[in-house]
Amino acid sequence: MAITVLFFGQLVEITGSGELLICETAGIEDLTDTNEKQETNVLTSAKQKTVTNQIIDTRQISGTKELKELLLSRFPRLADIVFNIAVDTVIIEEDTRLKPGSIIALLPPFSGG
């Protein structure tokens, strides 16, 4: 299962990216296969991209609570900011089941106007 996580506002500074793909372990082999076919310099940049924009985790992330735990362990400074979570553009209050392809957004306090 692969899910996409979007970060907004000050959260982008903590994670270093506005978008993160989370895959299960199975995804690693696919990536390695692709990388091996590339030249060395391409391989390096592909690896860097993987590090920046992708988390490959052995756990199965089935809900938002588990996802939040994974993100907090990866980016501890997220704990300093209050944020809401939206699943497929709906802001949720409770642990919500995630489907393959779900888009999850982390929304810090709004400051428009």
Place this chain on the structure above:
Amino acid sequence: MSEQMKNIFIKGKITADFIADSISKHQSKTNIGAHSIFLGQVRADVIGGNKVVAIDYTTYEEIALSKMHEIRELIFAKYSLTCMHVYHSLGTVKAGEVCLFVFTSSKHRKAATEACSETVELIKGGLPVWGKEIFDDETHQWKINN
């Protein structure tokens, strides 16, 4: 409400010409007796010796536009309005420039003024928009709405 979801976002500042055009477009609607306009302007606050020179706005557009649609429906259900227009800037807006334009019109003044005021509050609290205050020394901080 059958009205389509409108895009409220404008890249950069909202110009005085844009606002003037918007006002003049209402001259043909002679059932209107009152307009109320709110303009949000970027303030050059001084924080810790640094002056805010601009605010850089970003949004999560998918949620913002559906939320704005909800706000519009709520306001139209509550007040007897003829029309309502909302524009919010994205990207960089310098101090002194306008970043939010809310324009309500009605037959009598009370509906227009109250609807305008409530819409501004709902936008400030409910739209997923984030403002990054840029200081004159190129540092920044994230805006906090009161």
